[in-house]
Amino acid sequence: MAIAPPTSPIHVGVLALQGDFEEHALMLRAAGAMATEVRTLDQLNAVDGLVIPGGESTTIARLLIAFDLMEPLRARIAAGLPVWGTCAGAILLAARVPGLDRPSVGGLDMTVERNAFGTQVDSFETDLAIEGLEGDPFHAVFIRAPVITEVGPGVETLAALEDGRIVAARDGQLMATCFHPEITADARLHALFVSLVREAVREGQPA
Amino acid sequence: MTTDGSNGTPQSGPTGGDNGHAAAGGETATWRVKAGLAQMLKGGVIMDVTTAQEAKIAEEAGAVSVMALERVPSDIRKDGGVARMSAVEKLVEIQEAVTIPVMAKARIGHFVEAQILDALGIDYIDESEVLTPADDQNHIDKSGFRAPFVCGCRDLGEALRRIAEGAAMIRTKGEAGTGDIVEAVRHMRQLWGGIRSLQNMADDELPTAAKNLQAPLDLVREVKQLGRLPVVNFSAGGVATPADAALMMQLGAEGVFVGSGIFKSDNPPAVAEAIVKAVTHYEDPTILADVSRGLGDPMRGQSVASIPVEAQLAGRGN
Numbered sequence: 001m002a003i004a005p006p007t008s009p010i011h012v013g014v015l016a017l018q019g020d021f022e023e024h025a026l027m028l029r030a031a032g033a034m035a036t037e038v039r040t041l042d043q044l045n046a047v048d049g050l051v052i053p054g055g056e057s058t059t060i061a062r063l064l065i066a067f068d069l070m071e072p073l074r075a076r077i078a079a080g081l082p083v084w085g086t087c088a089g090a091i092l093l094a095a096r097v098p099g100l101d102r103p104s105v106g107g108l109d110m111t112v113e114r115n116a117f118g119t120q121v122d123s124f125e126t127d128l129a130i131e132g133l134e135g136d137p138f139h140a141v142f143i144r145a146p147v148i149t150e151v152g153p154g155v156e157t158l159a160a161l162e163d164g165r166i167v168a169a170r171d172g173q174l175m176a177t178c179f180h181p182e183i184t185a186d187a188r189l190h191a192l193f194v195s196l197v198r199e200a201v202r203e204g205q206p207a
Numbered sequence: 208m209t210t211d212g213s214n215g216t217p218q219s220g221p222t223g224g225d226n227g228h229a230a231a232g233g234e235t236a237t238w239r240v241k242a243g244l245a246q247m248l249k250g251g252v253i254m255d256v257t258t259a260q261e262a263k264i265a266e267e268a269g270a271v272s273v274m275a276l277e278r279v280p281s282d283i284r285k286d287g288g289v290a291r292m293s294a295v296e297k298l299v300e301i302q303e304a305v306t307i308p309v310m311a312k313a314r315i316g317h318f319v320e321a322q323i324l325d326a327l328g329i330d331y332i333d334e335s336e337v338l339t340p341a342d343d344q345n346h347i348d349k350s351g352f353r354a355p356f357v358c359g360c361r362d363l364g365e366a367l368r369r370i371a372e373g374a375a376m377i378r379t380k381g382e383a384g385t386g387d388i389v390e391a392v393r394h395m396r397q398l399w400g401g402i403r404s405l406q407n408m409a410d411d412e413l414p415t416a417a418k419n420l421q422a423p424l425d426l427v428r429e430v431k432q433l434g435r436l437p438v439v440n441f442s443a444g445g446v447a448t449p450a451d452a453a454l455m456m457q458l459g460a461e462g463v464f465v466g467s468g469i470f471k472s473d474n475p476p477a478v479a480e481a482i483v484k485a486v487t488h489y490e491d492p493t494i495l496a497d498v499s500r501g502l503g504d505p506m507r508g509q510s511v512a513s514i515p516v517e518a519q520l521a522g523r524g525n
Contacts (some may be wrong), residue, residue, distance in 0.1 A: 009251045017487050018250040018271060039488065056307055057272040063269065063487055066480075087247070100269075100305065120308060120330035121353040123240040128232030142233065143243045144308065144330070162232040183243050 003082055010198050011075060013038035013047030017063040019055020023182040024190075027167065031190040033197070041072055049082040049197030052065070052089030052105075054143070054180050056140030060088055061102040070105065082173040082200045084193045090138040090176035091146050108174045116147040116165070116178075128179075130168060131158045133188050141180035173200055238375070241355030244308065244331065245376035246437035248272055248462055248465040252452070252483050253441065257278050258297070259304035265469070269481030272308040272330070274464065275301045280337050280384030281467035282521070283508065290338040293321040298327055302321040310357070315524040316342020325354045331376065332356045333370075336523035337383045337466075342475070346524060349373030359443065361521055363401025366436055367422035368525075378437055378520040379460070381444020384467050386508025388454065390521060391445040397457045398440070444521065447505045449485030449498050456489035470487045473503030 012019040012028050013028035016037035028035035028051070038044050047093040050073075052060070077083055085093040085108075092105045094112035111175040117123070123144055138159075148166040151157060156166035158177075173196060181189040208288040253273030255260040277293045278286065279302065292313050302309050308330035313320035315334055320341075334347050334352050336407050349356040350373030358369035359380035366377045379398055381391030401420070405427065410418055417424040429437050442455035443464035452463045456473045465482055472478040481498040511519065 016250070020246040020249055022249075023246065031497065052388055055249075056247070056251060058266060059251055059269045059271050059306060061485070063484070066269075066484060088497065114306060119302075119328040120240075120244055121325065121328050121484075122235060123244065124235045125231030125237055125239060141239055141243055143240055143247055180243060180247075 001205070009034040010049070010194055011036065011047050011049060012194060012203060013043060013183040013198055014051045014053055015060070015089070016053075017055075017067070017069075018024050018051040019054075020052075020061045020182060021053045021178070024051045024053050024086075027187050027190040028081065028194065029183050029186045031194045033190075033194045039067070041069060044069060044072060044076065047081075048201050049077075049084075050192065051193070052085040053182065054089065055174065057088040057091040057097075057100060060092060061100065061104065064092075064105065065102065067070070073105055074107070077105070077174070080173060080204070081199060082175075082187055082197045083107065084175040084177070085179050086180055086182060087143065087145055090148070090178055093174060093192070094148075095152075096150075108169065108171050108176055109155050109157075110148050110169055110171075110176070111150040112146045112176075112178075113149050114146050117142065117145060120144055122145045126161070126171050128159045128161075128167070129190070132192060137186065138186060140177075140181070141182055141183055142167075144181045145178045148176065179181075221491040228238055234255050234510055236353040241375035243440050244355060245357070248308070248376075248441075250460045250486060251437055252479075253310065253462065253464045253484050254469055254479060255464070256470070257293075257299060258418050259300045261475075262301045262304045262309075264315075264476050265479060266305045266307050269483035270307060270479065271425075272310055273301065273305060274310045274333060274466075275329075276310065276312050276337070277472060279467040281386070281471055281509075282384075283337065284509075284518075284520075290314075292317070292324065294398050295327065296325065298329065299322075302328070312338050313347070314338040315340040316347060318347045319346050321352060321354075321356075325352045326379070329354055332430055332500070334358050334374075336380060336520045338492045349400075355516075357441075359524070362397040362403075363430070364420035364422045365431070365525060366440070367420060368386055368399060370426060370436070370438060371423045373504070374438065376439050376441070378441040378443040378464055381442065381446075382511045382514070383444045383520050384509075385511050385514070386447040386448070386468055386471070386506040387511045388451045390443040390519075391442050391451075391455060392458065392510050394521070395442055395455060395460060398436075399459050400431055402435060403483065406434055426519075446482070446500075447508060448478075449481045449495060452482045453485045453489040456486055462486065468506055471506035475507075477502050478505065
């Protein structure tokens with residue numbers, strides 16, 4: 001990976017196999033990053049951080065395998081690549097996903113339950129307090145969303161619903177949200193992730 | 208739409224938010240969650256299925272959603288008779304068979320079929336010209352339902368009329384059940400041509416444009432500003448090969464519906480998987496060549512030019 005001087009833009013990729021990757025790219029640019037679409041190994045190798053967008057987790061998992069991206073992505077995560085998964089992306093980042101018919105990418109020590117609220121008629125929006133975000137509550141949109149049923153030691157809960165179910169978590173450079181900040185006008189979580197990537201790039205540089 | 212679901216598009220209807228599941232403590236059936244599911248389907252393939260077994264094949268191949276219907280369009284065309292909403296037990300069987308969203312078709316104007324689909328928790332309702340219309344004057348008022356709706360269009364005016372009625376997703380119609388891509392191409396070009404022509408207009412020309420399009424002025428203004436529809440747009444009606452699917456993506460579709468093209472081909476699992484891959488890599492001819500190998504014969508199809516205009520489905524509902 002090329003070492004960026006401090007002034008160069010942070011390069012965040014958005015996995016673009018399927019889903020709302022364009023919305024993420026727009027928000028990342030609004031948060032000051034250089035955002036590109038990732039469909040190939042070369043594109044994956046060029047980024048400093050990666051967003052796995054909303055979409056269908058079964059579809060994205062198959063395409064990761066079919067286009068030989070699954071193992072390289074796992075290797076980069078193991079080597080410290082910052083990754084943020086939203087909804088389907090959160091499912092794919094979870095170490096344990098009962099009922100997903102392909103192995104997830106994994107990396108984040110948590111268990112996720114898919115379609116935890118029911119079908120689309122149960123999709124909803126609500127305000128959430130999120131750990132580490134200043135100001136107003138975050139307006140969160142849940143679409144056929146999963147929930148995080150269990151987190152391992154060392155995994156920080158970032159947000160939970162009123163009933164206590166966890167909907168956002170972070171473990172070091174890996175972040176998962178069960179909702180879709182990319183389809184709102186609020187770029188605070190994108191800015192948080194960009195700063196996390198910036199930090200990782202800085203730490204990766206020789207002193 | 209990509210940054211703010213509230214810009215001038217119809218808000219959720221009178222019942223929106225009133226059916227909320229207290230469990231989550233949030234507001235359900237909002238415009239943003241309805242249009243939002245379509246955003247999550249982008250870059251994906253929605254496949255027509257008639258049984259649980261076909262639904263599993265579609266999911267295994269990587270479909271983002273399945274469309275449950277009683278017969279695929281080519282069989283409706285061949286068999287004739289009245290085409291209606293799928294049998295309820297079939298729908299439930301398909302819902303239980305897969306974890307991806309399940310869509311189902313209601314007849315144009317048949318708001319009770321739509322009420323039944325809504326009660327079943329169907330993820331997206333397609334008010335579809337493929338079924339025999341129940342009302343030859345009016346479409347369903349879609350805003351009051353919990354489930355979102357997708358509707359067909361042939362041009363910009365038709366798309367905006369459906370959005371004004373509450374559709375949260377649009378698909379260009381094409382000519383279903385033919386395996387002939389010509390109408391899908393025509394409708395996609397007409398839609399984008401309409402959008403581009405609005406962008407070249409002065410603001411004081413938009414009221415006349417709205418009159419000519421027979422569409423609400425606020426939506427016409429929004430399309431000019433966005434340079435696209437305010438909802439996600441897929442292509443439907445005629446896709447039979449990976450190349451067809453990639454063609455529609457290059458022409459500006461955000462995903463594709465495939466009907467008879469999969470289960471009327473020689474090798475449905477292989478064709479389904481190849482079309483999924485082609486939609487992801489629609490701009491990469493090397494990958495398109497690779498996924499197009501070894502698929503056997505596509506559906507035989509029927510050229511649209513050989514079908515009398517009165518027997519074509521796309522003219523239903525306007």
